[in-house]
Amino acid sequence: MEVSREKLARYPFTSEAAEYIKARGLFLSDFEKPEFQVVVERAEERIREALEKGVVSYRGDVVADVEILSFPLALALVNSIQDNFLKHRYALAESERARRILANEEPRVVLEVARDALGWKARFVGSKLMYDYALDLGSYLEVASVFHHERWKLVNRPVKDGYVYLTSREFTRLIAEGIKGIIEDEIEASPRGRLPPKLGEVADRIRRLLSEKRPASEVTEVVKGRVVVEAFPPCIKSFYQALLKGEHLPHVARFAITSFLLNIGVEVEEVVKLFTRIPDANERITRYQVEHIAGLRGSKTKYTPPKCETLKTHGLCVEGGRFCGRVKHPLTYYRRALRRFGRVGEREKPELSEEPIQEVL
Ligand code: SF4
Structure with a gap:
């Protein structure tokens, strides 16, 4: 045809x-x-x-x-x-x-694009339940893994016979991500x-x-020169660079960079700005989460970043920490590196009272 x-x-x-x-x-x-x-x-x-x-x-x-x-x-x-x-x-x-x-196309065309462009197996389920489309589990897991909101987690989705059920809006959002x-x-x-x-x-x-x-490529511009990006440990630097490019990060990485920046003196507002470079970021939710980690909401606990051991467990340490000497905590790396950059004493040494990672980001 x-x-x-x-x-x-x-x-x-x-x-x-x-x-x-x-x-x-x-x-x-x-x-x-x-x-x-x-x-x-x-x-x-x-x-x-x-x-x-x-x-x-x-x-x-x-x-x-x-x-x-x-x-x-x-x-x-x-x-x-x-x-x-x-x-x-x-x-x-x-x-x-x-x-x-796609949002204005008939289901037939939406399915053709999903099949022809992405090779997905999907079908229109019409008025059944409250969903419009069913997408095969494998394709769903592959594409939805970049989203971190609770609603994309498989446990929160209806799944039947190897198919995940989605609203029309969710399905086109996934197709766009694949595209x-x-x-x-x-x-x-x-x-x-x-x-x-x-x-x-x-x-x-x-x-x-x-x-x-182009967005400012150095956090020093974002945070008015108070921090030294070159002194960031490799793990935090990689999270930071991903955010500058507007890329999604896993939950633990988002928690780590947020708490790290807040602990070295970056303002809540500036951290929020960094996260809203992610194209589909919701500023209101991001602000709430950053304020929570900063200790301004909820339990009023100000969180510190996870230890190296925790980051290693989550596969987020860069090359097993071979660039980091024997540090056990990303903030320790930063403080030592700052000394090498001659910036010691510029700000107070942060307290390292690691709290368990909270499901806040
Ligand atoms: S050793 Fe620690 S500071 Fe260095 S990259 Fe790994 S997790 Fe980060």
């Missing part, structure tokens, strides 16, 4: 769209030709929208081919810039575009190398915009 170009324009990341694009036999140099100017403009617009709005628009008003071809061209432009923040941001903005379109992964892979696989002159100019404009839109 021939797929309409309108459908390919809506879902340009599917294998059908890839085949259609491949059949056109285009090279990057072809986009220098005047007839492709409109495609180049749309590709640049896609990336701009990703950086400025966090979502790529669906331009139903443009010729379907422009919408289809501008997608792989945008991927190639993003890949040529070789910037992880841009890659992640672009993939996320395209997946959000797909999520919004994000596909687009990140497609960016990596797209052609890279010296761009032809006109595309090089587009890439330069994107680089300039990127430098304006």
Whole structure:
């Protein structure tokens, strides 16, 4: 069955769209030709929208081919810039575009996208119970593992005969997450190398915009120079870098970095700001959780980060701690490293009264 170009324009990341694009036999140099100017403009617009709005628009008003071809061209432009923040941001903005379109599609189309793009086994369950779709357990576990909210945990989901039941909104959210992964892979696989002159100019404009839109890459900017990122222990540094890229972290890692930052003097507000870089973060819930760890709510206990032993048990220690000497606690590493950086005494030594990890983040 021939797929309409309108459908390919809506879902340009599917294998059908890839085949259609491949059949056109285009090279990057072809986009220098005047007839492709409109495609180049749309590709640049896609990336701009990703950086400025966090979502790529669906331009139903443009010729379907422009919408289809501008997608792989945008991927190639993003890949040529070789910037992880841009890659992640672009993939996320395209997946959000797909999520919004899917939200208005008939179940048949939603299932086709889940099957064709992601290889999922799913079915529409209609008005049964309060759910709309059932997704096979394996696919669910794979994609939902990045979400940390209680409601995504398998114990909180109805499961029957190897299928997990989901509302329409939840199902499209999962599809969007799967699509994000596909687009990140497609960016990596797209052609890279010296761009032809006109595309090089587009890439330069994107680089300039990127430098304006990129989040502060050092916590010293976020926390007004009170902390020294270079002195963070490897585990905390890796959590911190993941947050800067807007990536999800496991629960224990989120607890560890939150309590670590609060204990070295970072303000609640600044920690919240760091967490709200995660695209689907809920600021209100994040603030509540950070305030809880800071001892401003609930039991009023101010928590310290887990010991190295605990982080090792959870597989969060970096290379078995071989860069850390014999420290037993991430805060000890930081204090020692601060001495090496000549910043000792800048702030009081934190108390190490480790509390059990609480299910607060
Ligand atoms: S040894 Fe401790 S401080 Fe160092 S990376 Fe492992 S958990 Fe972190």
